Amino acid sequence: MARFLLASVPIAGHTNPLKPIARALVDAGHVVxxxxxxxxxxxxxxxxxTHLPMHAELERQAAKFSHDHPEREALTGLAGIRWDLKHLFLDPVVQQVADLRELTGRLRPDAxxxxxxxxxxxxxxxxTGIAWISVGISPLPIPSRDTAPFGSALSPSATTLGRLRNRLLYSLMDNVVLRDVGNHWQQLRASIALPPTDVPPFATISPLLHLQNGVAEFEYPRSDLPPQVRFVGSLADDPSAPFAAPAWWGEVTSRARPVVHVTQGTVANENLDDLVGRTMRVLxxxxxxxxVTTGGPDPSVLGELPGNARAARFVPHSELLPFTDVxxxxxxxxxxxxxxxxxVPLVVAGATEDKPEVAARVAYAGAGLRLRSAAPGDDTLRTAIRRVLREPSFRRGAxxxxxxxxxxxxxxxLVRLIEGSVRQTR
Structure with a gap:
């Protein structure tokens, strides 16, 4: 039996993917x-x-992710991304380190x-040299000679010209676009007695083991992929509570008509007309x-629904997606x-966080279409959905x-890799 300390940013997209890891380790007899x-x-x-509550200041900083912080609310695009990287993810590091020092000293985890x-x-x-296992909860963001920088949402290229393009773009990203983020990171490192580094903080993975959510076939090919990167399949967390089917569920399971599921997730759903309302309208x-799943808001905010649409706050994907055509x-x-x-093939329309990178990989894999806007035009959206429904190549790709x-x-x-990594450190 081993003991593990899990740590996650208090945001659903960062915490939920660790649930299958915790569950697997507990079921294998370990203490988590x-x-x-x-x-x-x-x-x-x-x-x-066992839940260990986070320092209140770290929770307060994470709450800024909801964009209710006055300073953040006014920022969009690249300025907003830089603010998030500095203040949402980097500023908490000093307190995170202090808390982890206390917890690891008291609990003595194996990793x-x-x-x-x-x-x-x-x-x-x-x-400290403590054993650390990183978990990738987004498309793989680490640098490669065969890919453009994470955030550019460009297709990979391993040709001579492509690799030259990649080097130039990495230089531009590090020295211009995210220069102030890098400087902020160096200052924070100095404050906790760490030396300067050339490695961006969000491209840092464990030298021992990196558990990557997903499969290699969804990622861009990389000739220089570090050997400790291991793809572990989907870390999607399915709810344990029984599914209470809505009254209209029979219209889904009957498959009388193709089923189109539309969602803006649980974060970027302040304006549901960007994608949800628009999809209902064009179809x-x-x-x-x-x-429709709203991801939190009451479905009544959608107003009167078209005759061929139904809405709920949430329907488990494990229940809905087996009946979904796109x-x-x-x-x-x-x-x-x-x-x-x-x-299930996809139409992806996202412009914030890591969403453009997700969309780019869906298109690269031939499993759907990428729309380069969070609020695509009606004709663009309608045409894309109809294409994915009618052209079998997208379903074959998925x-x-x-x-x-x-x-x-x-x-x-998960159990095999984590237990094996712990044995290496003993």
Whole structure:
């Protein structure tokens, strides 16, 4: 039996992918403690792990992600991304390190397992040498000679000219676009007695083991992929509570009409007309059945629905997606992983966080279409959905990925890899 300390940024997209890891380790007989926000306590406890409440200041900083912080609310595009990187993910590092020092000193875990956004875990590893396992909860963001910088959403290229392009873009990203983020990171490192580094904080993975959410077939090919990167299949978390089917559920399961599922996830859903309302509108005359999930807001905010649409706050993807012909999404990584693991093709329209990178990989894999806007035009959106419904190549692309996911026993692979890494450190 070993003991593990999990740590995650208190945001759903960073915490939920660690639930299958915690559950697998607990079921294998290990002791799991989990340091994250109080809002996630019930979900943590449901995995069998012990919840360790996060420092209140870290939770307050994470709350800025909801864009309710006055300084952040006024920022869009690249300025907003830079602000998030500095103040949401980097500023907490000093407190994260202090808290992890206390917890690891008291609990004596065999390893710390943390999502890549929890930068304090990598800093603690540098400071103390403690075993640390990183978890990728987005498309793989680490640099490669064969890919453009993460955030550019450009296709990979391993040709001579392509690699030259990549080098130039990395230089531009580090020295111009994200220069102030890099300077901020160096200052924070100095404040906790760490030396300067050339490695960007969000491209840092464990030298021991990196658990990457997804399959290699969904990622860009890389001739220089570090050997400790291991793809573990979908880390989508399915709710343990029984599914209470809505009154209209029979219209889904009957398959009388093609089912189109549309969602803006649980984060970028302030304006549901960007994608949800627009999808209902452009398909209102089509012979399809549209299932909307709002990701939190009351469905009444959508107003009167077209006759071929139904809405709910939430429907488990494990229940809905087996009956879905196409999923329209803003590109949340967890939802896309779940859809592809079930062979569902996608139309992806996302412009914030890592969503353009998710959309680019969906298109590269031939599993759907990428729309380069969070609020695509009506004609563009309608045409894309109809194409994915009618052209079998997209479903074939999604099914190829489904088969790749099916070849991985995620739970067994997680336990095997984590236990093996701990044995290396003893």
């Amino acid at each position: 403690d989990w340091y994250t926000g109080r809002d996630f306590r019930d979900g943590v406890v449901a995995t069998g792990a 710390v397992i943390a999502d890549m956004g929890f930068v304090g875990a990598s800093a603690l590893h540098e400071l 209102s005359e089509d012979e399809v059945f549209v299932v 999923m329209v999404t803003n590109g949340g990584y967890g939802g896309v992983q779940k859809a592809l693991s079930l062979g 099914q190829r990925l489904r088969d790749a996911y099916a070849r991985i026993d995620t739970r067994a692979e």
